[in-house]
Amino acid sequence: MKSAADPAPRRLAVIGAGAWGTALALQALRAGNDVALWVRTAEGAARLQGENRNPRLPGAALTGLRITHAAEDALAGATIAVLAVPLQHLRATLGALPPLPPAVLVSKGVETGTLCLPIEVLRARAPTLPAAVLSGPNFAHEVAAGLPAAAVVASDDAGLRAEACERLGTGAFRLYPGSDPTGVQLCGAAKNVVAIAAGAAMGAGLGENARAALVSRALAEIARLVAALGGRVETASGLSGLGDLLLTCTGTSSRNFRLGHALGQGSTPAEALAASSGVAEGAATAPALVARARAAGVELPVCEAVVAVLAGALSVPAAVTRLLERPRREE
Ligand SMILES: NC(=O)c1ccc[n+]([C@@H]2O[C@H](COP(=O)([O-])OP(=O)(O)OC[C@H]3O[C@@H](n4cnc5c(N)ncnc54)[C@H](O)[C@@H]3O)[C@@H](O)[C@H]2O)c1
Numbered sequence: 436m437k438s439a440a441d442p443a444p445r446r447l448a449v450i451g452a453g454a455w456g457t458a459l460a461l462q463a464l465r466a467g468n469d470v471a472l473w474v475r476t477a478e479g480a481a482r483l484q485g486e487n488r489n490p491r492l493p494g495a496a497l498t499g500l501r502i503t504h505a506a507e508d509a510l511a512g513a514t515i516a517v518l519a520v521p522l523q524h525l526r527a528t529l530g531a532l533p534p535l536p537p538a539v540l541v542s543k544g545v546e547t548g549t550l551c552l553p554i555e556v557l558r559a560r561a562p563t564l565p566a567a568v569l570s571g572p573n574f575a576h577e578v579a580a581g582l583p584a585a586a587v588v589a590s591d592d593a594g595l596r597a598e599a600c601e602r603l604g605t606g607a608f609r610l611y612p613g614s615d616p617t618g619v620q621l622c623g624a625a626k627n628v629v630a631i632a633a634g635a636a637m638g639a640g641l642g643e644n645a646r647a648a649l650v651s652r653a654l655a656e657i658a659r660l661v662a663a664l665g666g667r668v669e670t671a672s673g674l675s676g677l678g679d680l681l682l683t684c685t686g687t688s689s690r691n692f693r694l695g696h697a698l699g700q701g702s703t704p705a706e707a708l709a710a711s712s713g714v715a716e717g718a719a720t721a722p723a724l725v726a727r728a729r730a731a732g733v734e735l736p737v738c739e740a741v742v743a744v745l746a747g748a749l750s751v752p753a754a755v756t757r758l759l760e761r762p763r764r765e766e
């Protein structure tokens with residue numbers, strides 16, 4: 436029973452009610468927060484309130500969440516905002532929100548055109564707001580179900596990363612504080628592109644050996660990119676790098692893997708994108724990631740192959756041939 440001495444639960448707002456925002460809202464509730472979940476449209480909010488379930492998360496009841504379309508209500512009194520909209524919509528969403536409390540960004544990707552990472556998109560709106568990124572091998576439906584999982588919460592702000600780990604973590608959802616937000620964001624963006632490549636390899640029937648080789652070489656290119664852009668090489672072998680590559684390049688729940696699989700089986704990019712359910716962030720991120728890497732003088736052969744396939748400039752078999760014919764260097 437709650438005693439008079441128990442502090443009131445602290446408020447936390449989740450902005451975005453896709454699969455991941457909803458799963459994290461449920462997770463924040465389990466961790467003891469008073470949670471508001473902001474839904475983009477009034478119709479969407481009414482549907483979630485009425486049905487007490489999110490169609491993107493079969494089986495997860497939303498009991499206990501305050502679901503609202505009013506951003507002022509969602510953010511009133513909140514001491515942390517979890518920003519969970521797809522990266523390509525983050526800038527527009529932020530532009531329509533009232534002032535934010537310290538933010539935890541959970542989108543993975545690089546913005547088209549600006550080539551910004553999530554925290555850089557936030558900086559355009561709130562230049563000095565404390566910000567963290569949460570990333571790791573996390574399928575939303577498993578986190579929503581309370582199954583064991585881990586992620587890193589990385590920030591330059593030691594107070595925020597500690598608070599976010601405490602406010603969003605539980606025994607089953609193990610959050611590690613980290614101090615390399617640049618590396619974590621690059622790993623989270625790149626793994627979605629690599630998952631498209633892995634899916635394509637499997638869809639084309641190239642076999643398990645080919646996938647393992649592809650993912651290992653992709654890990655090397657991610658580590659080079661992280662180092663070139665000021666992150667730490669070790670981050671690539673952590674939860675946001677190797678951990679998420681393992682999940683997304685092998686788990687058939689991955690939308691990015693499924694998109695690649697369809698390409699490998701012979702769908703055109705337009706057909707594969709039209710058939711994909713939810714947001715496969717790797718598709719929009721691939722050209723932006725490659726452009727950002729090129730600007731830093733870094734070559735990303737696997738990601739560049741994905742860009743060419745998605746643009747319809749190269750078939751999956753031709754992309755494989757191109758990768759196999761590259762001059763060999765020492766590993
Ligand atoms: N689903 C996962 O398992 C998972 C896990 C970790 C990270 N992520 C990341 O979280 C982010 C959100 O993914 P998700 O899986 O929750 O998305 P989703 O595919 O479940 O839902 C898409 C969301 O985007 C919203 N949306 C559509 N058009 C919009 C617009 N114009 N402006 C603003 N919002 C719009 C929809 O309302 C919906 O809430 C992505 O960056 C993804 O990479 C997802």
Ligand SMILES: O=P(O)(O)OC[C@H](O)CO
Pocket residue numbers: 543571572573574575627630679682683688689690691692714715716
């Ligand atoms: O379904 P995907 O490919 O967007 O992957 C979801 C998460 O990013 C996995 O960590």
